Amino acid sequence: MAKKKSPRAKTPRTRRKRASAAVPIPSRRVGADALFARVAQILDEARAQVVRSVNSAMVLAYWHVGREIVDSMQGGEPRAGYGERTVAELATRLTQRFGRGFSETNLKYFRQFYVLYADRAPVLRAERAEAAAQEIRHKPCDESRAAPRQGSDGVRAGLAAAIQHTETLEGFSPALSWSHYRALMGVEHRSERSFYEIEAERSGWSVPELERQIHTLLFARLLKSRDRQGLLALGRSGQELTTPIDALKDPYVLDFLALPDGGVLLESDLEAAIIGQLQDFLLELGKGFAFVARQKRLAFEDEHFYVDLVFYNTILKCYLLIDLKVGKLTHQDIGQIDSYVRMFDDQFTTEGDNPTIGLVLCAEKNEAVARYSVLNESKQIFAAKYVKVLPSEAELRREIERERRLFEARRPMQGAR
Numbered sequence: 414m415a416k417k418k419s420p421r422a423k424t425p426r427t428r429r430k431r432a433s434a435a436v437p438i439p440s441r442r443v444g445a446d447a448l449f450a451r452v453a454q455i456l457d458e459a460r461a462q463v464v465r466s467v468n469s470a471m472v473l474a475y476w477h478v479g480r481e482i483v484d485s486m487q488g489g490e491p492r493a494g495y496g497e498r499t500v501a502e503l504a505t506r507l508t509q510r511f512g513r514g515f516s517e518t519n520l521k522y523f524r525q526f527y528v529l530y531a532d533r534a535p536v537l538r539a540e541r542a543e544a545a546a547q548e549i550r551h552k553p554c555d556e557s558r559a560a561p562r563q564g565s566d567g568v569r570a571g572l573a574a575a576i577q578h579t580e581t582l583e584g585f586s587p588a589l590s591w592s593h594y595r596a597l598m599g600v601e602h603r604s605e606r607s608f609y610e611i612e613a614e615r616s617g618w619s620v621p622e623l624e625r626q627i628h629t630l631l632f633a634r635l636l637k638s639r640d641r642q643g644l645l646a647l648g649r650s651g652q653e654l655t656t657p658i659d660a661l662k663d664p665y666v667l668d669f670l671a672l673p674d675g676g677v678l679l680e681s682d683l684e685a686a687i688i689g690q691l692q693d694f695l696l697e698l699g700k701g702f703a704f705v706a707r708q709k710r711l712a713f714e715d716e717h718f719y720v721d722l723v724f725y726n727t728i729l730k731c732y733l734l735i736d737l738k739v740g741k742l743t744h745q746d747i748g749q750i751d752s753y754v755r756m757f758d759d760q761f762t763t764e765g766d767n768p769t770i771g772l773v774l775c776a777e778k779n780e781a782v783a784r785y786s787v788l789n790e791s792k793q794i795f796a797a798k799y800v801k802v803l804p805s806e807a808e809l810r811r812e813i814e815r816e817r818r819l820f821e822a823r824r825p826m827q828g829a830r
Contacts, residue, residue, distance in 0.1 A: 468590040469537050475591060476535050479527025482520060500524070522595065529598055529606070536584040586614045596624050604647070605632045611651035622696060629697075634662040652700060654728045656792070657770045660699045663797040665774065669693040672801045680737045684708075684721050687737075701728035709734075711756045720753050731767035732757060738775035742796050746773050747786045751794055768793050775799070 482503070486496040500520050507515035585594070593613055600606040609632065613623045635647060654660050670686040672678055687694045688707060695702050705723040712718075722735040734757060736750045750771040757769050771794045778798040788794055 469585070469587045471591050472585050472589070472594060473535055473537070475523045476527055476530065476533070476585070478520070479523035479525070480531075480535075482524045483527055483531075522598070525598060526594060530585075534584045537587045538584045586610065588614045588617070590620070592620045593618075593623055596620060596627060600627060608632050608647050608651055615651060616700065625696075629666040629668075631662065634664065634666075654700060654726070657729065657731070658792075658795070660701075660726060660729060660733075660770075661772065661795055661797060662699065663778075665697055665797060665799040667694075667697065667799045668802055669697075670801070678739050680721070680739055683737050683739060687722065695724075698724065699726075701726050702733065703727060705732070709757075711753060711760065713756055718753065718756070720757070723757075726770075729767060729770075730765060732762065732769045734769060734771050736771070736773050738773060740775065741777045742773060742775045742779045742782050744782055744786060746775070747782065747788060747794065747796070751787050751791070754793060770795070772797060 482500065485499060501517050504515055504517040504520050507520075589610070593610075597606050597610055597613075600609060609623065609627055612618065612626070612631075618626065632647065635652060652659065667687075669690050670683075672683065672686060684707060691704055695704065702724045703726075705725050706720075707722055709720040709723045710717055711720065720734045721737045724733040724735070725731070726733060734750065734753050736746065736753065738746055750773050754769045754771040762769060773796045775796065775798055778796050783789075783796050788796055
């Protein structure tokens with residue numbers, strides 16, 4: 414008769430089963446979610462690439478269509494209304510063949526597009542934007558820097574620094590859609606139009622962002638701190654940040670904050686509104702700015718001071734301190750921001766940081782205070798006014814001319830020193 418197995422023989426196996434059951438097994442759901450995320454990212458990127466390719470192809474196609482229309486009208490019969498009848502007939506036949514998108518109005522846009530960009534080669538510029546984005550995406554992060562970089566803002570800042578433009582633009586940007594170029598066609602002067610095209614490509618502006626920069630006259634506001642050579646440089650190369658003044662504009666248009674029109678606005682209200690619309694404020698503030706802190710505490714012996722807003726510029730490699738004022742600029746305001754800059758440089762800047770910039774953002778700038786104060790000597794302290802509503806182009810241009818006259822009047826005095 415077979416000998417019975419001892420119950421003890423099962424004990425080690427039972428123990429092994431229990432021991433293995435105690436070890437946590439990775440969830441299949443976690444693996445499935447990770448797989449789905451990776452596949453979805455691949456498909457999203459592929460679709461985005463298809464959209465960019467389609468947009469680029471349409472921009473080139475519309476340029477060619479515009480050229481054909483212009484050539485046909487120039488070589489056609491010189492009878493009155495010939496060109497208009499030609500465009501109308503072409504619109505009818507194209508709509509029958511290809512459907513929507515080829516109305517008489519759109520064909521006139523194509524014609525205008527070619528006229529404005531007739532000197533361009535009908536090709537896409539090398540996809541420098543995508544190459545730069547890939548380089549930045551795979552570049553190791555420098556975790557030793559004290560200032561934070563905010564997601565897309567850090568990428569945009571690096572993109573702006575990485576892309577280099579020639580003095581004469583050739584072809585069309587693969588990063589800009591037909592809607593971008595439609596917005597650019599509304600800009601009258603060539604150098605100004607070129608500036609907005611370069612900045613839209615470099616900074617990754619959406620169409621609404623581009624339209625806002627055009628409508629708030631960014632080009633004209635930047636000219637306030639530049640001479641004629643600076644104007645030409647803006648048209649050729651866009652906004653190059655090499656000195657602190659290059660990053661600032663005057664006035665700042667804070668229409669998106671929806672500030673009250675009455676005189677009851679407090680500085681705390683202005684600060685809260687800016688924090689609530691931080692993304693829009695960063696865009697208005699300029700290129701390469703990342704938010705660091707609000708009400709940043711500075712300690713000096715047994716006293717404490719508070720800076721309203723602190724930003725870091727990833728292009729200039731320096732901090733920006735903003736002191737908010739709802740009234741006129743005073744000598745006390747200038748002295749205060751000067752003290753803040755000195756204390757901040759002493760307590761928070763690290764190796765590799767450039768000197769801190771101080772900016773007093775006020776509702777009304779007092780020219781006498783700005784001229785006869787530390788502002789006139791320091792290259793790091795500035796005053797700029799903000800407006801709650803969009804100024805008209807005529808008003809802003811008058812302001813620019815007034816600033817230029819003041820500058821010209823000061824030059825003989827400066828030369829006599």
